[in-house]
Amino acid sequence: MRNIWAALALGVLLSVGSIAPAAAQQATQQADEAALLQQLKGAPVAGRVSIPDAKSGVLIQPQGREWRQTLEGPVKSVGGWLLVLTVVALAAFLAIRGRIKVEHGMSGRTIERFKGVERFAHWLTAICFVILGISGLNISFGKTLLLPVIGPEAFTAFSAFGKLSHNFLSFPFVLGVFLMAVMWIAHNIPNAIDVEWIKQGGGIFKKGVHPPAGKFNAGQKLIFWSVVIGSLALAVSGYILMFPFYVTDIAGMQLAQLVHAIAGIVMVAVILGHIYIGTIGMEGAFDAMGTGQVDTNWAKEHHSLWARDVTTRGAGDD
Numbered sequence: 001m002r003n004i005w006a007a008l009a010l011g012v013l014l015s016v017g018s019i020a021p022a023a024a025q026q027a028t029q030q031a032d033e034a035a036l037l038q039q040l041k042g043a044p045v046a047g048r049v050s051i052p053d054a055k056s057g058v059l060i061q062p063q064g065r066e067w068r069q070t071l072e073g074p075v076k077s078v079g080g081w082l083l084v085l086t087v088v089a090l091a092a093f094l095a096i097r098g099r100i101k102v103e104h105g106m107s108g109r110t111i112e113r114f115k116g117v118e119r120f121a122h123w124l125t126a127i128c129f130v131i132l133g134i135s136g137l138n139i140s141f142g143k144t145l146l147l148p149v150i151g152p153e154a155f156t157a158f159s160a161f162g163k164l165s166h167n168f169l170s171f172p173f174v175l176g177v178f179l180m181a182v183m184w185i186a187h188n189i190p191n192a193i194d195v196e197w198i199k200q201g202g203g204i205f206k207k208g209v210h211p212p213a214g215k216f217n218a219g220q221k222l223i224f225w226s227v228v229i230g231s232l233a234l235a236v237s238g239y240i241l242m243f244p245f246y247v248t249d250i251a252g253m254q255l256a257q258l259v260h261a262i263a264g265i266v267m268v269a270v271i272l273g274h275i276y277i278g279t280i281g282m283e284g285a286f287d288a289m290g291t292g293q294v295d296t297n298w299a300k301e302h303h304s305l306w307a308r309d310v311t312t313r314g315a316g317d318d
């Protein structure tokens with residue numbers, strides 16, 4: 001009997017003994033990792049490698065975690081909410097203010113607002129931007145929002161196509177912005193007229209208020225400079241990402257990704273407002289980029305100084 005008890009006790013000891021080392025090993029590993037990261041305090045674990053690519057000698061780069069947390073956390077959530085709020089604000093504005101009408105009605109007479117080359121540059125930029133914007137947002141939000149809706153196969157195909165378009169369309173987009181910048185910069189220098197326009201809220205909140213404006217009003221100048229500066233930030237950061245490590249190290253790559261994500265989301269928000277006012281928000285505005293011709297009453301109400309110049313001098317400078 002004594003032998004049986006001894007055998008049982010040995011069995012229990014052996015089975016506990018075989019589980020305990022595995023659990024203990026895992027706990028030690030976790031403790032080691034935490035202690036290592038704690039000790040590193042932002043310093044990488046690096047060694048030497050015999051291949052020319054020296055950066056592959058970095059085994060652990062703790063700062064990468066902070067960068068990922070910032071990108072996945074605040075940038076994504078603040079950015080996502082910014083876009084949602086923009087859409088809600090535009091919908092609320094349309095519901096309260098309604099479409100901004102040409103108050104004196106359409107005259108039936110038109111004047112030229114944008115030449116063919118200007119419209120070409122604008123639509124080249126616009127088409128590229130829409131595709132770049134959708135494919136970019138898919139990189140940030142697609143896995144959370146689109147994948148559960150369309151399933152893994154469609155999402156993979158869409159994302160692969162999106163990534164290719166995102167890379168290639170960046171070139172015509174930059175060309176389009178460059179052309180618009182060159183053609184319109186002279187009309188977008190801020191001046192005293194803009195101050196008055198801003199004071200009167202551009203006249204968009206009250207019916208019957210039409211502050212004077214040249215070819216572009218202060219709101220449009222803001223759009224113009226947002227597009228120029230935003231696109232510059234997007235292009236520089238984007239090409240750094242497209243050609244990794246050519247001009248910068250890992251910290252530069254991380255900064256580029258942060259700048260690209262923030263500039264991209266802010267620009268999408270700005271352009272949503274621009275598309276709104278250029279389509280449903282204001283009667284007669286789309287024609288300017290559609291046919292290049294605008295109704296003279298529209299011109300007199302929204303760009304009185306430019307309209308006066310065009311009709312008296314046959315030129316559109318202000």
Ligand code: HEM
Pocket residue numbers: 113122125126127129130180216219220221223224227271274275278279285286287288289290
């Ligand atoms: C996709 C839809 C878009 C529509 C329907 C649209 C519509 C318009 C219209 C109608 C104008 C002329 C406004 C006027 O005569 O005063 C205009 C101007 C302009 N657009 Fe667009 N646009 C679109 C996208 C874009 C995009 C994606 C960009 C740049 C990334 C852009 C940049 C500009 C700039 C800089 C101007 C001149 C300044 C201004 O009017 O705000 N547009 N657009």
